[in-house]
Amino acid sequence: MQMNVDGKNYRTIWLKENESNVVQIIDQRSLPHRFVIEDLTTVDEVARAIKDMHVRGAGLIGATAGYGMYIAALHAPRDSDQAFLDQLVADGEKLKANRPTAVNLEWSVKRQLDAISACDGDFEAKIRVAKDMAQTIADEDSEFCRRIGEHGVAIIEEISQRKNGEVVNVLTHCNAGWLAFVDYGTATAPVYAAYDRGIKVHVWVDETRPRNQGASLTSWELGQHGVPHAVIVDNVGGHLMQHGMVDLVITGTDRTTYTGDVANKIGTYLKALAAKDNGIPFYVALPSSTFDWEIRDGVKEIPIEERDATEVKSIKGLHDGELKRVLLTPEDSPAVNYAFDVTPARLVTGLITERGICAASEEGVLGLYPEKRS
Ligand code: MRU
Numbered sequence: 001m002q003m004n005v006d007g008k009n010y011r012t013i014w015l016k017e018n019e020s021n022v023v024q025i026i027d028q029r030s031l032p033h034r035f036v037i038e039d040l041t042t043v044d045e046v047a048r049a050i051k052d053m054h055v056r057g058a059g060l061i062g063a064t065a066g067y068g069m070y071i072a073a074l075h076a077p078r079d080s081d082q083a084f085l086d087q088l089v090a091d092g093e094k095l096k097a098n099r100p101t102a103v104n105l106e107w108s109v110k111r112q113l114d115a116i117s118a119c120d121g122d123f124e125a126k127i128r129v130a131k132d133m134a135q136t137i138a139d140e141d142s143e144f145c146r147r148i149g150e151h152g153v154a155i156i157e158e159i160s161q162r163k164n165g166e167v168v169n170v171l172t173h174c175n176a177g178w179l180a181f182v183d184y185g186t187a188t189a190p191v192y193a194a195y196d197r198g199i200k201v202h203v204w205v206d207e208t209r210p211r212n213q214g215a216s217l218t219s220w221e222l223g224q225h226g227v228p229h230a231v232i233v234d235n236v237g238g239h240l241m242q243h244g245m246v247d248l249v250i251t252g253t254d255r256t257t258y259t260g261d262v263a264n265k266i267g268t269y270l271k272a273l274a275a276k277d278n279g280i281p282f283y284v285a286l287p288s289s290t291f292d293w294e295i296r297d298g299v300k301e302i303p304i305e306e307r308d309a310t311e312v313k314s315i316k317g318l319h320d321g322e323l324k325r326v327l328l329t330p331e332d333s334p335a336v337n338y339a340f341d342v343t344p345a346r347l348v349t350g351l352i353t354e355r356g357i358c359a360a361s362e363e364g365v366l367g368l369y370p371e372k373r374s
Helices: 043-051 058-075 081-096 103-118 123-162 189-196 213-225 237-242 268-277 362-368
Strands: 013-016 019-026 037-040 168-172 201-206 229-232 248-251 255-257 262-265 282-285 314-319 322-327 340-343 350-353 356-358
Touching: 013 058, 013 123, 019 058, 037 043, 037 058, 043 058, 043 081, 058 081, 058 103, 058 123, 081 103, 103 123, 123 168, 123 189, 123 248, 123 282, 123 350, 123 356, 168 189, 168 237, 189 201, 189 213, 201 213, 201 237, 213 229, 237 268, 248 262, 248 268, 262 268, 268 282, 268 340, 350 362, 356 362
Parallel strands: 168 201, 168 248, 201 229, 248 282, 282 350
Antiparallel strands: 013 019, 019 037, 255 262, 262 340, 314 322, 350 356
16 A cells, blocks of 8 residues: 555655646645645755755655756757766756765766766756656666565564564664655555554654654654654653663664664664663664665764754644644753664664665675675
């Protein structure tokens, strides 16, 4: 079953009907309180949507960059092939700036540039290639997430059988649901698949300060699908684990090395440590677009995005029917805002990919993706 909002099927990004030079997105800044669809028609608008997190999540920012490159092709100068390509390279850099951790973004821009450069047709042909590639990136993301659900559901099914059909409690961090991808999501895909099969499942949703992607997005999309869940503050997970209230942790990732180190939303590492201490399986779900095939040591080499201190010092929510931001800290207190951390492979039970489940190790990953062996 695909993802629905008030019973209507949506993806997170698409081309506007009968106006294929307009990209439409769900503006996630207003969720869960308002469902707003936004039109994007220029590269600057797409870059801003990525930078200011109208769209966010590894797969979705990759797909957005794919559509952004199509918009770039529509507007690039047509004086010469070189001028056209130079503009696309510059626009690609603009799209990639500001969100350095999620590897899907640079992967998607590169995929577009490779495809467009390989086209020796006229400008219309190059634009068609960019449009087709944007659709392909989005379709693949959706299909890969669907398959992650098919593979990952076996883990939940097995726990459910072991518990004689009692509720399986899954803890997740941040939003790695369909809102972070094009459809289905990664961490949530096995949960949706389990729920759709009638397996009793319940999700502990970490609120995920400072942007609260769990509290505002994961909870909203689980609710839309009918999946039982409860929002918890970020520090509760360890307590729940100590008391047998978590059977399994599944998170997403923004970049995973081929050796199995996992970059994900800040705080993931602490959940992995707590899971290890309590003997609870800790899985990470990802499509192959999120692997970094170059980097061996995630802690040393994955760039960690630092965001504005405002996100730490204040919080946004609904007050008297209006979306408002309120200050939490002394006005003058400095704050720092690391957006991601890296969980070393040794703390990860397994990786759930579109090709199946593997160990978080070079051997495990290359066993599933033998074409990446050098
Ligand atoms: O900063 P965000 O919201 O773009 O963070 C990315 C994420 O959605 C999470 O880190 C998520 O758990 C990874 S899966 C996309």
